[in-house]
Amino acid sequence: NAGVTQTPKFQVLKTGQSMTLQCAQDMNHEYMSWYRQDPGMGLRLIHYSVGAGITDQGEVPNGYNVSRSTTEDFPLRLLSAAPSQTSVYFCASSRQQNTEAFFGQGTRLTVV
Amino acid sequence: AQSVTQLDSQVPVFEEAPVELRCNYSSSVSVYLFWYVQYPNQGLQLLLKYLSGSTLVKGINGFEAEFNKSQTSFHLRKPSVHISDTAEYFCAVLSAGFSSGSARQLTFGSGTQLTVLP
Numbered sequence: 001n002a003g004v005t006q007t008p009k010f011q012v013l014k015t016g017q018s019m020t021l022q023c024a025q026d027m028n029h030e031y032m033s034w035y036r037q038d039p040g041m042g043l044r045l046i047h048y049s050v051g052a053g054i055t056d057q058g059e060v061p062n063g064y065n066v067s068r069s070t071t072e073d074f075p076l077r078l079l080s081a082a083p084s085q086t087s088v089y090f091c092a093s094s095r096q097q098n099t100e101a102f103f104g105q106g107t108r109l110t111v112v
Numbered sequence: 113a114q115s116v117t118q119l120d121s122q123v124p125v126f127e128e129a130p131v132e133l134r135c136n137y138s139s140s141v142s143v144y145l146f147w148y149v150q151y152p153n154q155g156l157q158l159l160l161k162y163l164s165g166s167t168l169v170k171g172i173n174g175f176e177a178e179f180n181k182s183q184t185s186f187h188l189r190k191p192s193v194h195i196s197d198t199a200e201y202f203c204a205v206l207s208a209g210f211s212s213g214s215a216r217q218l219t220f221g222s223g224t225q226l227t228v229l230p
Binding site: 004031033035040041042043044045048058090092100101103104105106 | 116118121146153156158217219220
């Protein structure tokens with residue numbers, strides 16, 4: 001039972017580089033989200049999607065893009081990495097708005 | 113807009129002692145409430161949730177929480193903790209009913225690190 005799978009687990013980028021964090025879920029969930037976790041700040045919502053073809057911004061969207069071409073996949077793109085984007089990134093999915101959110105194992109990103 | 117405040121960033125407690133992790137929320141509409149646990153280098157796992165009905169909610173690993181609407185609180189409790197309960201705990205809120213935008217997504221508190229001492 002794979003659940004929510006994030007790749008890569010670790011990544012180091014140079015300032016200005018771009019990359020895509022992958023997220024896939026095999027539970028046929030409509031809702032998917034990306035969060036970043038920083039010490040003392042909990043998890044902050046970056047972008048979310050309520051279904052294929054529908055995405056919207058969360059609390060901290062600047063510097064990130066998302067797309068949702070299929071129900072299963074919800075990649076997060078960093079357009080031009082900055083040191084302020086050093087963080088742990090979590091992808092989550094849920095069947096409905098008020099049901100349990102399932103989280104991936106996280107991607108630890110360092111921008112130097 | 114909704115927000116969550118976890119009043120204690122660190123809670124050390126001895127093994128087999130009781131513990132309470134505090135959570136207060138603010139929202140202009142009815143809410144669903146959640147507690148998640150994060151073990152080191154792992155993702156978040158649901159402990160328990162309040163959607164409606166009984167205000168006392170029981171979760172996994174012997175944890176429970178009580179929803180108090182008048183005090184806008186959802187404190188997490190365990191009567192006797194174990195070393196294995198050492199982890200970070202997050203309270204989260206979700207607007208119930210019709211909401212627009214990011215209010216339809218989980219809003220997390222800043223987390224409480226529970227450390228159980230031998």
